[in-house]
Amino acid sequence: MGEERQRRRTLLHRLDVRGAPYAFVAPFFIVFAAFSFYPLIYTSWISLHRVELSTLNLMEWVGFDNYTALWDDDRFWNALLNTFTIGVLSTVPQLLMALGLAHLLNYQLRGSTFFRVAALTPYATSVGAAALVFTMLFERDFGMINWVLSLVGVDNIDWENNKWAAQTAISSIVIWRWTGYNALLYLAAMQAIPRDRYEAAAIDGASRWQQFLKVTVPGIRSTIVFTIVLSTIGATQLFGEPLIFGQGPNGITGGADNQYQTLGLLLYEEGWKNYQMGRAATVAWAMFLLLILVFVVQRIVKRVLTRRT
Amino acid sequence: MDKFRSKLRTRVVAAVSVASALGLVVGCGGSDGGTGGGKKDGKVTITMGLFGVMGFKETGLLDKYMKEHPNVVIKADVAGDEQTYYTALQTHLAAGSGLKDIQGIEIGRAKELSDTQKDKFVDLAGVAGTDHFLPWKQSQVTAADKKVIGLGTDIGPMAVCYRKDLFEQAGLPTDRDEVAKLWEGDWSKYVEAGKRFKQDSKDDKVAFMDSSSGLFNAMIYGNSQQFYDKQGKLIYATNPVVKDAWKLASEAATSDLTAKLRQFQPGWDPGLANSTFASTVCPAWMLAHISEKAGPKNKGKWDVAKAPKGANWGGSFLGVMEKSPVKKEAQDLVAWLTAPEQQAYLFEKIGNFPSSQTALEMPEVVNAKSDYFSGAPIGKIFGAAAQEIPDEQVLGRKDGTIKDIFSQGLTLIEAQNKSPNAAWKTTDERIEKAAG
Numbered sequence: 206m207g208e209e210r211q212r213r214r215t216l217l218h219r220l221d222v223r224g225a226p227y228a229f230v231a232p233f234f235i236v237f238a239a240f241s242f243y244p245l246i247y248t249s250w251i252s253l254h255r256v257e258l259s260t261l262n263l264m265e266w267v268g269f270d271n272y273t274a275l276w277d278d279d280r281f282w283n284a285l286l287n288t289f290t291i292g293v294l295s296t297v298p299q300l301l302m303a304l305g306l307a308h309l310l311n312y313q314l315r316g317s318t319f320f321r322v323a324a325l326t327p328y329a330t331s332v333g334a335a336a337l338v339f340t341m342l343f344e345r346d347f348g349m350i351n352w353v354l355s356l357v358g359v360d361n362i363d364w365e366n367n368k369w370a371a372q373t374a375i376s377s378i379v380i381w382r383w384t385g386y387n388a389l390l391y392l393a394a395m396q397a398i399p400r401d402r403y404e405a406a407a408i409d410g411a412s413r414w415q416q417f418l419k420v421t422v423p424g425i426r427s428t429i430v431f432t433i434v435l436s437t438i439g440a441t442q443l444f445g446e447p448l449i450f451g452q453g454p455n456g457i458t459g460g461a462d463n464q465y466q467t468l469g470l471l472l473y474e475e476g477w478k479n480y481q482m483g484r485a486a487t488v489a490w491a492m493f494l495l496l497i498l499v500f501v502v503q504r505i506v507k508r509v510l511t512r513r514t
Numbered sequence: 515m516d517k518f519r520s521k522l523r524t525r526v527v528a529a530v531s532v533a534s535a536l537g538l539v540v541g542c543g544g545s546d547g548g549t550g551g552g553k554k555d556g557k558v559t560i561t562m563g564l565f566g567v568m569g570f571k572e573t574g575l576l577d578k579y580m581k582e583h584p585n586v587v588i589k590a591d592v593a594g595d596e597q598t599y600y601t602a603l604q605t606h607l608a609a610g611s612g613l614k615d616i617q618g619i620e621i622g623r624a625k626e627l628s629d630t631q632k633d634k635f636v637d638l639a640g641v642a643g644t645d646h647f648l649p650w651k652q653s654q655v656t657a658a659d660k661k662v663i664g665l666g667t668d669i670g671p672m673a674v675c676y677r678k679d680l681f682e683q684a685g686l687p688t689d690r691d692e693v694a695k696l697w698e699g700d701w702s703k704y705v706e707a708g709k710r711f712k713q714d715s716k717d718d719k720v721a722f723m724d725s726s727s728g729l730f731n732a733m734i735y736g737n738s739q740q741f742y743d744k745q746g747k748l749i750y751a752t753n754p755v756v757k758d759a760w761k762l763a764s765e766a767a768t769s770d771l772t773a774k775l776r777q778f779q780p781g782w783d784p785g786l787a788n789s790t791f792a793s794t795v796c797p798a799w800m801l802a803h804i805s806e807k808a809g810p811k812n813k814g815k816w817d818v819a820k821a822p823k824g825a826n827w828g829g830s831f832l833g834v835m836e837k838s839p840v841k842k843e844a845q846d847l848v849a850w851l852t853a854p855e856q857q858a859y860l861f862e863k864i865g866n867f868p869s870s871q872t873a874l875e876m877p878e879v880v881n882a883k884s885d886y887f888s889g890a891p892i893g894k895i896f897g898a899a900a901q902e903i904p905d906e907q908v909l910g911r912k913d914g915t916i917k918d919i920f921s922q923g924l925t926l927i928e929a930q931n932k933s934p935n936a937a938w939k940t941t942d943e944r945i946e947k948a949a950g
Contacts, residue, residue: 258608259630340780347784363774366929453597453779454918461925462932462940477601478915479948 245493252486259480271487281491283463284471287372291447291467292440295376295383300432303384307391308417321392324385336378336449343374343450365451368464375465378446383439387432394425441496444469454478468492549838550589551615558843562590563614565599567802568667568830570851573863579850586843595778596620597918607631615838616848619664619831621654622914627833628657629911635663636834636841641849646872650905655831664831665852666869668860670797671899672732672825674704675804678888679815680792684715690890694820701733701822702762708771711792721773721791726763726928727921728777732795733759736825736902742910748949750916751942760920764934767927774929776921783807797827798867798896805886818890824902829869867896874900912949919944 252271254264275281310320327335342349343364351361364370398421406416422429447465448456457478459466466474468488476485550561562570570576576588591614593599600623606612619627627635638644639662647666655664674697678688686707687693697703708722723729734740734755741750750756766772773791775782785791786808796804796818804816832852834844850856857868858876865884868874874897882893910916923941926932932940 257630258604259626261608344780344784346781346790347788363929366774366925453595453776454922455776455779455925457597457601458922461922462930477605480604 248486248489251482252490254483256482257480258476258482261482264483267483271483272491275484275487275491280463280466280471281488284459284466284468285495287459287463287465288441288443288467288469291372291376291379291443291465292437294372295379295443296433296436296440298376299380299384300387300429300436302380303387303432304391304422304429306384306388307395308421310388310392311395311421321389324388326385327382328386330382332382332445333449335382336446339374339378339381340450340452365455365460366462366464368460368462371450371460371465375443375447375450378450379440379443383436387436390428390432391425394428395421398424437499438496441492441499442469443467444473448473468495548611549613549615549835551838551840551844553840557585557587558840559587559589560616560840560844560847561614562588562616562618563593563599563603564590564618565593565596565620567799567806567864567866568592568618569802569860569864569866573860575851575856575859579847586847588847597914600914607634610837613835613837615835615840615844617833617835618667619655619833620914621670621829621831621909622917624655624664624831625909625913626911628655628661628663632657632661632663634836635661636836636838636845638662638665638834638845638848641665641845643853644849646854646870647852648869648871648874648900650903650907651829651869654907654909655833664833665848667830667832667852668799668828668857668866669869669900669903670735670799670826670828671867671896671903672735672795672797672827673818673821673892673895673899674793675796675801675816675818675887676793677789677812677815678817680715680717680720680789681711683717684711684792686711686714688817690817690819690888693817697822698820699822701729704729704822705762705766705769705771708766709769712769712771720789722771722793723766724773724775724782724785724791724794725777725921726767726772726924728795729766730759730763730920730924731827731917732821732825733762733823734825735827736823736904738904738906739908740910741913741916742908744908746910748910748945750945760934760938763924764927764937767924768934772928774925776925778803787812795821798861798865798892799828801865801884801887801892805884813886814888816886817888818884818892818895820895821899824899826900826903826907861893865892867900915948916945919948 251264253266253268255267255271256264306324310317310324314320343351345351345361345363345365348364350364354362362370364374402420402424403416406420411419444467447459447467447470450456451458451460451465455461457470457474459470459474468491472485472488472492475481475488551559553559562576564570571590571592576590580586580588593602599618600620602612603617639656639660644665648669651666651669652662655666656662674693676693681693682688687696696707711722737755739749739753740755741748741753743749773785775785775791777794786804789808789812794800794804801818805813808816832848834841834848838844852870854868854870854873854876857866857870857873858878860866861868861873861879862882868879873879880893880897882891883889884892919941923937923944926937926940927934
């Protein structure tokens with residue numbers, strides 16, 4: 206009897222040791238399967254059909270027609286290009302400004318906590334609120350930005366209908382929201398750089414600017430790469446800012462001439478304006494494949510570069 | 515002590531930042547599951563999803579109903595923009611959650627809903643005391659099998675709203691009868707008047723009209739067939755009505771007669787408040803919006819003149835969801851809200867024109883005047899326009915979407931300097947993608 210109990214205990218113990226880790230990681234993977242993997246598979250299934258949002262139960266098999274149609278669709282290439290240009294317009298200045306801001310915050314400042322919290326406040330603002338306020342600022346006839354510009358003699362700019370103006374305006378929303386966030390990431394990395402490097406550099410006669418270039422930037426290189434990856438993903442998925450910037454029907458199509466339609470908006474237009482879920486799913490998959498492509502290209506470039514050095 | 519203070523300060527900063535972050539996040543919450551309504555402790559809760567200024571909430575009608583029915587609580591969500599509202603409604607219908615007990619239906623969506631979603635709506639055909647509507651109004655939400663998915667609220671007979679002071683400075687008449695004579699019988703005379711206005715206006719910052727799409731809408735909605743024929747086939751590309759409207763609207767756009775605004779979009783409201791345009795084609799329901807946005811300082815400067823041709827733009831319905839746990843109570847509420855008395859009341863209060871034949875004959879409608887619009891006899895003007903609306907109005911599934919695409923096509927001409935031909939081509943391709 207005692208032996209039996211002993212055996213059962215060992216079994217339970219072994220089950221505990223072997224099984225518990227799986228039990229602990231299970232919630233994540235169950236959630237992942239339900240909310241990421243299943244939708245992904247279902248999306249790919251839908252993308253092979255002609256199906257409307259209002260009649261999701263009626264699906265007509267069309268094979269890869271949606272994909273070939275997308276390839277031939279000007280709107281897709283236009284959206285791809287816009288996603289890229291808005292991405293560059295927003296990411297590059299954003300990260301440069303964040304780097305500068307972090308450098309300034311890294312000095313001994315009075316009330317540094319206040320500045321750090323302040324830097325993070327835009328990030329805590331909802332996309333909707335930020336985009337709405339910016340839309341008003343950029344309004345053609347009575348917006349504040351045109352008013353300020355008129356003081357220096359610049360004519361009213363039609364921020365929405367001019368392609369580059371619209372893309373700049375949307376980028377400025379993104380920049381405003383994310384600069385502080387990236388700055389804090391940089392700041393955290395900068396504080397991990399040993400002080401004595403700066404002291405040594407100072408003894409060697411390096412100016413502040415040289416210290417920044419030769420000590421700070423190399424010291425936080427991995428963080429910079431991390432923020433670039435994050436911003437790229439963010440830029441690919443850009444959606445809320447242009448949608449609200451245009452408002453109403455124009456937001457969904459990214460302007461009357463699709464002048465600031467991103468891939469995210471194209472997906473939304475197909476799915477929630479034209480109600481063609483098959484085509485929307487195709488756009489979603491195209492975006493997914495694009496990200497994979499970017500990732501692969503980046504790996505190849507990296508490999509080639511390391512081999513060369 | 516110093517240390518303590520600095521710690522306290524950090525905490526205060528942290529607390530303030532958390533609080534402000536929360537404050538910004540609040541307002542993004544939503545509800546889902548069921549339709550939100552239900553019965554509890556003898557109280558009946560009815561939820562409503564509405565858009566624009568339908569007036570039920572704004573004029574206190576819902577409060578009045580609750581006062582008369584102490585056991586009823588009504589919760590109404592009002593979305594400002596119909597496009598946003600309808601997109602959400604479609605998503606909710608497809609997902610089967612997030613719906614309200616009562617949902618507003620705009621006319622541009624009526625056909626699509628009664629074609630594809632009628633199972634999700636309660637049949638309102640037999641509801642007692644609802645045989646007072648204009649016949650064409652009710653036929654718009656009647657499915658092929660005679661199921662009625664909604665009851666009519668307002669209709670949108672059209673007139674032209676104009677600014678007397680701005681007309682005067684450009685040497686145009688200001689009296690509403692004379693103004694109406696300017697363009698009697700033909701919309702192209704309206705554009706001609708615009709050219710005169712532009713030429714003689716003392717203030718070149720003021721445009722004659724707000725947008726060319728308003729004119730386009732007015733022209734096509736005066737006909738029984740617009741984008742679709744009776745068989746549900748798309749005919750916009752060959753329909754002379756659409757062609758003519760496009761031609762005239764793009765003429766207005768290329769002649770620089772418009773303020774290049776989009777109605778109900780950013781810029782339009784400040785345009786009303788700051789008087790950047792002198793006229794707008796206005797369905798009855800727009801009066802409320804104009805008087806609200808143009809504000810008290812422009813009171814008495816606006817007036818209403820008869821349009822060249824009667825047309826109907828818009829109008830809405832209220833439908834009850836099949837899933838609602840309080841179907842009976844919701845139906846009672848809908849019947850009450852759309853009853854002649856309430857329609858007449860809404861017209862008096864905010865200018866939403868009744869779709870009820872009975873209400874149309876009530877003296878408070880016939881004799882109604884608008885204080886804000888220089889005492890214009892809006893009951894008579896819009897009533898006469900309503901009589902000119904064709905008895906049969908052929909709706910199509912994607913009417914709403916097509917209307918939006920045409921508006922954007924005109925924006926291409928107006929604000930992006932495309933040629934009318936190029937803009938038509940783009941518009942045609944877009945409609946093909948959206949509705950073909």
